[in-house]
Amino acid sequence: xxxxxxxxxxxxxxxxxxxxxxxxxxxxxxxxxxxxxxxxxxxxxxxxxxxxxxxxxxxxxxxxxxxxxxxxxxxxxxxxxxxxxxxxxxxxxxxxxxxxxxxxxxxxxxxxxxx
Amino acid sequence: xxxxxxxxxxxxxxxxxxxxxxxxxxxxxxxxxxxxxxxxxxxxxxxxxxxxxxxxxxxxxxxxxxxxxxxxxxxxxxxxxxxxxxxxxxxxxxxxxxxxxxxxxxxxx
Numbered sequence: 001x002x003x004x005x006x007x008x009x010x011x012x013x014x015x016x017x018x019x020x021x022x023x024x025x026x027x028x029x030x031x032x033x034x035x036x037x038x039x040x041x042x043x044x045x046x047x048x049x050x051x052x053x054x055x056x057x058x059x060x061x062x063x064x065x066x067x068x069x070x071x072x073x074x075x076x077x078x079x080x081x082x083x084x085x086x087x088x089x090x091x092x093x094x095x096x097x098x099x100x101x102x103x104x105x106x107x108x109x110x111x112x113x114x115x
Numbered sequence: 116x117x118x119x120x121x122x123x124x125x126x127x128x129x130x131x132x133x134x135x136x137x138x139x140x141x142x143x144x145x146x147x148x149x150x151x152x153x154x155x156x157x158x159x160x161x162x163x164x165x166x167x168x169x170x171x172x173x174x175x176x177x178x179x180x181x182x183x184x185x186x187x188x189x190x191x192x193x194x195x196x197x198x199x200x201x202x203x204x205x206x207x208x209x210x211x212x213x214x215x216x217x218x219x220x221x222x223x224x
Contacts, residue, residue, distance in 0.1 A: 033212075042216035043159075043203070090158055094212075102147055102207045106158040 003027070004107035006091050012113045019078040021110050023091030030096025032074035033104065034058075034066060036087040043090065049074055050096060081114045088112075118142060121204050121215035129223050134191040136218050138204030141185070147207035148180055150189045152200045153217065159203055163189060194222045 007022035023032065034046040035058075045058030047066040055066050063085060067075045074093075078085055091107040121138050128134045136150075147166055151159035163178040165171045165187070171178045177190040187206075191198055201217040 040216070043214045045211075102212075103149065103161065103164055104205070104207075104212055105161065106151075109158040111156075 004091055004093050004105055006089075006107040006110050008110050009108060010111050010113075012115065013078075013081050014115055015082060017078075017081050017114075019081050019112065019114075021076040021078075021089055021091075021112070023074045023076070023093075023107055024072050025074075025093040025105075025107075026072065027093070027095070027105075028071065029093040030071075031094040031102075032068065033092040033094075034064075034074065034076045035090045035092065036060070036085075037090055037109075038087050046076065081112075083114050086112060086114045117215075118213035119204055119206050119215040121202075121218050123216060124219040125221055126218055127221045127223055128194050130194060130196060132194050132222075134194045134198065134220055134222070136189040136191075136202050136204075136220065138187045138189075138215055139185055140187070140204075140206045140213070142206070142208045142213075143182075143185065145185075145206045145208045148178070148187045149205040149207075150176075150178060150187075151203040151205060152198075153203060154200045191220075194220075196222045196224050198222050 004025045033048040035043045049055050049068045065077045089110045092104045094104045150163040153159045165178040165180045175192045179188045199222050201219050203217045204215040206213045
């Protein structure tokens with residue numbers, strides 16, 4: 001079974017703090033993704049990575065950065081947390097290099113509250 | 116126009132009935148289609164994937180794909196209260212995944 005884990009299920013931070021969200025997958029997947037999910041807005045792609053040390057901006061990268069130093073780990077960084085970054089953050093991975101039959105698997109999510 | 120569109124619902128069906136969830140997509144080049152189930156406060160869980168036209172059955176779930184009409188559906192037979200969740204339709208176009216905003220399903224005992 002594919003397993004995607006995230007470092008925290010719940011996190012409370014103060015405005016201006018630097019926040020690190022960690023994601024690890026154990027299936028040797030090439031591709032990793034970070035989304036945020038908010039009521040009425042659905043899943044929105046923040047950043048993704050198709051290889052180690054590679055990153056691409058998604059639809060809403062502002063205020064975020066990412067790091068992928070190892071294949072299994074993809075970190076999302078909020079440089080200076082703001083209240084509008086309160087959200088559910090979801091990490092996902094997919095095998096990559098499979099052409100058309102790509103499937104994405106999600107971690108359990110991190111619910112972040114910024115006060 | 117959104118890449119993937121779903122009726123947001125809510126959709127309510129009685130226990131034992133068939134629930135029908137629908138999804139349309141805009142990119143004709145899309146080749147892989149997925150249905151995820153998401154319980155409140157949890158992450159999406161993959162329940163079905165379909166790659167070619169026609170029906171694909173897995174237990175009580177049937178996914179239907181019509182590429183000519185750019186339409187994907189999910190049928191849940193013998194609906195159970197435990198099926199109450201939000202169902203997300205997703206599409207892979209070879210470069211990126213696109214998700215609908217989800218349809219909320221409530222199965223009434």
